[in-house]
Amino acid sequence: MATIYDVSLLAGVSLATVSRVVNNTGKVSDKTRQKVHDAMAQLDYRPNTIAQSLASNRSNSVGVLVSQLDGPFYGPLMREIESVLRSANKHVIIAAGHSDAAQEKEAVEFLLSRGCDALIVDAEIVTNDYLRKLCQGKTPVVLINRHVEGIADRCVHLDNLKGGLLASRHVLEFGHSRIAYISGPLFKLDARERLQGHKQALAEHGLAFDEALFFEGDFREEGGYEGMATLLDSGEPFSAVVCANDQMASGAIALCLERGLRVPEEISFVGFDDIPFPRYISPKLTTVSNPIQDMGHMAANWVLKEVYGQSDIDFNHRFEPQLVVRESVQRALG
Amino acid sequence: MATIYDVSLLAGVSLATVSRVVNNTGKVSDKTRQKVHDAMAQLDYRPNTIAQSLASNRSNSVGVLVSQLDGPFYGPLMREIESVLRSANKHVIIAAGHSDAAQEKEAVEFLLSRGCDALIVDAEIVTNDYLRKLCQGKTPVVLINRHVEGIADRCVHLDNLKGGLLASRHVLEFGHSRIAYISGPLFKLDARERLQGHKQALAEHGLAFDEALFFEGDFREEGGYEGMATLLDSGEPFSAVVCANDQMASGAIALCLERGLRVPEEISFVGFDDIPFPRYISPKLTTVSNPIQDMGHMAANWVLKEVYGQSDIDFNHRFEPQLVVRESVQRALG
DNA sequence: TAGATTAATGTAAGCGCTTTCATTTTTAAC
């Protein structure tokens, strides 16, 4: 692989000049520029980005930490971030935290030591203190899906409480009063916030939260399936189920169908996140939108603006969920 | 951020010695090692991986190119690769090709120039020649989901033809003879191979391939939805639909349900890939398994073995699909 | 046309680390 030195030799100019034309900085006469371009082409020269990073202390890459690489939720987030950044000629290094504190930290360290110019972090586990400290470091950081006191200006998050409120109000307005709730894992902030919204909606309607109608799931189809089975087997009567995300709702509905329960005729369902797939099942899932892509867009543009001075977007910290009414909720009988 | 130099100063040893203890290479006395560890801890020293890469010409990171970052197919692939590599202390840099030749190439260049020790590439568009040339470079490359003559030893792929065969045979054995086919985009090799399997199954049963029952989709829900509408509106009769992947099958089924057609009573469906979601819809989708995770596992282990000398897996190039019978195919009437 | 600007190019010192080779220290062998 040819180095900048080979190019300078062939073109008969200095290293500095080659560097100037490669990076399009400083003044270079057209004649010289042409010579350099020719030499580069002839040698099939491509700059060694590692060396560039080391010398310039800038890597043109931004690190992204998500909790998982698969699943319907993080994919679109990564896609949006990659897309924004790539079109600005920045590159993305992705790491996964796997909902594990040690791995999350390790991933952050990796991205940092990898010389990322900025980090976009969707951290589920690490403490607020850790994140506050992280934000004090010299690498700029945006936090996604999380609101942390003291560094609110670095956070892009969804109003999960409101989302929970919206979902539960909807079934309440349809006359349901025995409402089961399949929650996400409560160590995750968004799961707690959504649950809080649910409780608040219940309270608005003068209803008490009933532990017997509560199940803590895992945000996955399996958890919804299992939760539904537990709820049904408990013998407690209920006519609607609010699920803290669409995946669990899908699992729960699958179980109902298996047991011959009709949805929504016998049981109504609301999900959360509005992922694509449940639009394609029957009944189409009523849910709450989660503008995760918009948040990714915002985070990526923040980086572009703050780190590379390239965007002039107005930073919006808090995104609003919206109720998406489809077919899975029906008026309560009686 | 502390550098190795700071550590050496504080520990009162040379740079070389610090490097030795950081990398655990060469001989260092216990006493010295302890001093260095203390100094590192005290300074919160973390090696600059960029500088390490530049100096050692090894980055401990492997590049992964997929066509998309989202969707139910690539997620699990990335997850598996990341998981294998991470447990061997290697890191993953992911880039997306977006089914576009220029972007695929650019992504490969990026990963290469980024100093990856190896590449795992799921290339859809670039030519075989490009890939052959790529494999001749000094960075080791594994190709996933693709079989290229001349570099077969670098390819990990699925027997798509057999998969197509399996899917179509299944509906044929259930007595269907008017079978519609919703294909993936034909510029993708796997779409072509699956179609070929379909045609072969038809031929086995003495049936001719009928253009009127063919639709070229996009491997996405929307394509299946649209394809189904086109097929239905064409007025051609058919009693079963073979879809080249599960996502299109889901879209197609959604349309049927919207139009009040019962599945599988009136129309049978087979998918391909066995992604998680359609297991949770009704009817549960009969499909063909695609051991994409196993392939990811294999590719990652190949890298571990060939590049880092750490695994001793037996390389398996070709993976076999299997029919997964669930509920979406029913015996043809009459 | 001398003198002052400005443009174009070159020189060389790093960036933080690895690694070869030389040097010093320790251990072993007799």
Added chain:
DNA sequence: GTTAAAAATGAAAGCGCTTACATTAATCTA
């Protein structure tokens, strides 16, 4: 107590690039 071999350490030359700063060439001013 020598001496040879082995172990531990250090010195220094890069890895491929960027970037102050210095230098030279070109252009302008009066």
